[in-house]
Amino acid sequence: MKSQPQPTPAQRVKLVRTFPRFNLSQRWEHAVLLLCVAVLLTTGLPQKYHTTTWSQAIITSPERLNTIQQIHHITALVLTALVLYHLGKAIYLISRRKLPGDMLPTLQDIKDAWAMLLYLIYIRKQKPAFGKYNFEQKVTYWFLFFSLGIMLVSGYVMWFPKVVTRLIPGGVIPGAIMAHSTEAIVTLIFIVLFHFYHVHIERLNLSIFSGWLNEEDMRTYHSLEYRQLVREPHSEQDSGVPKA
Amino acid sequence: MFKLPLTRRLPAIFLFAGIILISLLWYVPARASEPEQQTEEYCLTCHSQPDLKMTLQNGDVVPLFIDQQELAHSVHSPIGIECEACHTSITTYPHPPITYQSRRELSRTYYSACQKCHPDNYTRTLDSMHAKAAEAGNLNAPICTDCHGTHYIQPPDEPRTLIPATCGNCHSQEYSVYQSSVHGNALSQESNPDVPVCTTCHGVHNIQNPLTPEFRISEPDLCASCHANQSMMSKYGLSADVYSLYSISWHGVDVSIYKARWPNVQHTSAVCTDCHGIHDIFKPDDPASSVNPKNLLVTCQKCHPGVSPNWTGAWTGHYKVSLQRTPFLFYVDSFYSFFTPLILWIVGIYIALQFIRFMVDRVRSSL
Numbered sequence: 239m240k241s242q243p244q245p246t247p248a249q250r251v252k253l254v255r256t257f258p259r260f261n262l263s264q265r266w267e268h269a270v271l272l273l274c275v276a277v278l279l280t281t282g283l284p285q286k287y288h289t290t291t292w293s294q295a296i297i298t299s300p301e302r303l304n305t306i307q308q309i310h311h312i313t314a315l316v317l318t319a320l321v322l323y324h325l326g327k328a329i330y331l332i333s334r335r336k337l338p339g340d341m342l343p344t345l346q347d348i349k350d351a352w353a354m355l356l357y358l359i360y361i362r363k364q365k366p367a368f369g370k371y372n373f374e375q376k377v378t379y380w381f382l383f384f385s386l387g388i389m390l391v392s393g394y395v396m397w398f399p400k401v402v403t404r405l406i407p408g409g410v411i412p413g414a415i416m417a418h419s420t421e422a423i424v425t426l427i428f429i430v431l432f433h434f435y436h437v438h439i440e441r442l443n444l445s446i447f448s449g450w451l452n453e454e455d456m457r458t459y460h461s462l463e464y465r466q467l468v469r470e471p472h473s474e475q476d477s478g479v480p481k482a
Numbered sequence: 483m484f485k486l487p488l489t490r491r492l493p494a495i496f497l498f499a500g501i502i503l504i505s506l507l508w509y510v511p512a513r514a515s516e517p518e519q520q521t522e523e524y525c526l527t528c529h530s531q532p533d534l535k536m537t538l539q540n541g542d543v544v545p546l547f548i549d550q551q552e553l554a555h556s557v558h559s560p561i562g563i564e565c566e567a568c569h570t571s572i573t574t575y576p577h578p579p580i581t582y583q584s585r586r587e588l589s590r591t592y593y594s595a596c597q598k599c600h601p602d603n604y605t606r607t608l609d610s611m612h613a614k615a616a617e618a619g620n621l622n623a624p625i626c627t628d629c630h631g632t633h634y635i636q637p638p639d640e641p642r643t644l645i646p647a648t649c650g651n652c653h654s655q656e657y658s659v660y661q662s663s664v665h666g667n668a669l670s671q672e673s674n675p676d677v678p679v680c681t682t683c684h685g686v687h688n689i690q691n692p693l694t695p696e697f698r699i700s701e702p703d704l705c706a707s708c709h710a711n712q713s714m715m716s717k718y719g720l721s722a723d724v725y726s727l728y729s730i731s732w733h734g735v736d737v738s739i740y741k742a743r744w745p746n747v748q749h750t751s752a753v754c755t756d757c758h759g760i761h762d763i764f765k766p767d768d769p770a771s772s773v774n775p776k777n778l779l780v781t782c783q784k785c786h787p788g789v790s791p792n793w794t795g796a797w798t799g800h801y802k803v804s805l806q807r808t809p810f811l812f813y814v815d816s817f818y819s820f821f822t823p824l825i826l827w828i829v830g831i832y833i834a835l836q837f838i839r840f841m842v843d844r845v846r847s848s849l
Binding site for chain 2: 289297355393399400410440
């Protein structure tokens with residue numbers, strides 16, 4: 239083993255204190271969700287906008303259409319498994335009284351949203367201080383939560399109409415078709431405008447992939463959580479950085 | 483020049499004149515009574531005999547009688563188009579020998595004469611299902627004269643009921659089914675000028691095979707040519723939106739994709755006739771109608787075997803979204819017509835405000 243050369247001040251590594259934000263399961267869930275939604279949109283939108291040229295470039299033959307529908311169905315099954323896993327995990331955590339509850343909407347979120355609006359129209363000078371999940375992130379989660387619910391239910395109604403009409407009136411089928419088609423667009427618009435703005439334009443927030451946030455982001459965007467963590471640090475958050 | 487007295491010259495003159503007169507007698511009858519544009523009169527000198535007929539080699543008896551009265555009321559004779567126009571090979575009497583084996587062979591040879599004056603329609607028939615049947619060996623496949631007649635040709639659509647009757651000569655089963663349908667019944671009972679007759683849907687001279695994918699894919703357009711016509715439909719209290727509502731339905735979207743992209747590929751999504759019937763179309767409130775509520779499930783089950791009675795509720799039935807007919811769809815539609823713009827506006831305004839504040843702060847801090 240060669241001895242490490244003494245680093246010059248310029249080469250000195252900048253130490254960044256990190257804070258865990260998402261555990262491995264949550265990161266995997268997001269990655270699978272992202273892939274599923276991407277595949278479902280890629281295979282679904284050409285079917286909805288079948289008169290456009292870009293759709294016709296994708297759906298070139300009845301066989302291709304059939305393949306695209308099969309991919310859509312298989313991906314829907316993966317997404318269903320993901321949703322069931324997510325719900326199952328939540329139920330398990332609730333039964334163990336271990337569900338963190340950070341994501342549950344509270345009255346404070348409405349107050350925060352109001353304060354944020356006042357800040358955006360220059361009535362307030364300061365942004366409201368947020369905890370682990372701010373109201374924007376909660377809106378994103380719960381919007382997608384219900385959106386996926388609608389997409390999955392309506393999707394299965396369209397996939398298995400014969401079974402569905404044995405149980406409930408046939409009138410739900412055209413309703414499901416309309417809901418599936420429209421909800422997909424609403425969700426797409428929401429993700430692109432709301433979610434992409436917050437994680438790509440406002441700042442590049444990759445914590446859902448890496449699992450951690452740096453100290454500056456914590457202080458800026460999650461000041462309540464940051465203060466709480468710094469005051470009573472947990473042992474697993476010790477990144478070896480000497481306390482200032 | 484030597485001269486003979488007149489009395490000596492007379493025998494030679496008589497001989498010469500006699501030769502000329504005799505030769506005229508021998509020659510004239512064949513030529514002299516063939517006046518231009520008077521062939522009809524000439525031919526009728528023989529063909530007006532009611533019992534005139536001939537027997538062909540296979541035993542077929544061809545009546546050769548022409549009814550002068552009827553001929554005078556046909557479309558051709560009064561405008562000077564006479565026998566020889568079609569019977570081009572017969573210019574003399576006695577006629578050239580007949581070599582046709584059968585009456586059908588005779589007809590199939592003669593009908594090509596129609597081409598002389600009607601080249602467009604004649605050419606169209608060559609592209610027809612009937613011509614293809616003939617090419618495949620069915621010599622009974624119709625030719626011009628089978629539908630239009632021969633000597634006593636009348637306008638083919640006067641009266642209009644004549645058209646289905648003509649087709650019905652061969653297609654008797656379809657004709658009787660059609661006659662009992664809503665269209666056929668209106669034609670025969672009310673002389674309705676709007677209802678389709680055979681040729682309205684199948685075409686006239688270039689009649690195509692209605693079992694091809696191409697025919698099937700364009701079939702909704704065929705029905706729409708009347709049923710999307712607002713002024714025509716309002717006369718009968720019918721909705722002219724049936725086609726536009728169909729084309730946004732599950733079946734209609736599927737069909738429109740195939741029509742635009744793959745018209746030659748056989749598809750299975752329902753077109754008008756799959757539910758309403760083809761020649762046997764009835765009013766939906768007629769108990770015989772395949773789309774009568776009592777029969778609808780059976781009609782759906784033709785393509786969707788084993789579906790439960792609830793299934794028919796999935797069909798929105800050519801009606802606009804309404805609370806009475808399709809309550810669930812109505813609520814979904816109402817929800818999204820409110821929810822979609824709401825989300826779009828809230829998110830759009832919120833992000834716009836955020837972006838403005840974000841950029842302003844950034845510019846300020848860099849100053």
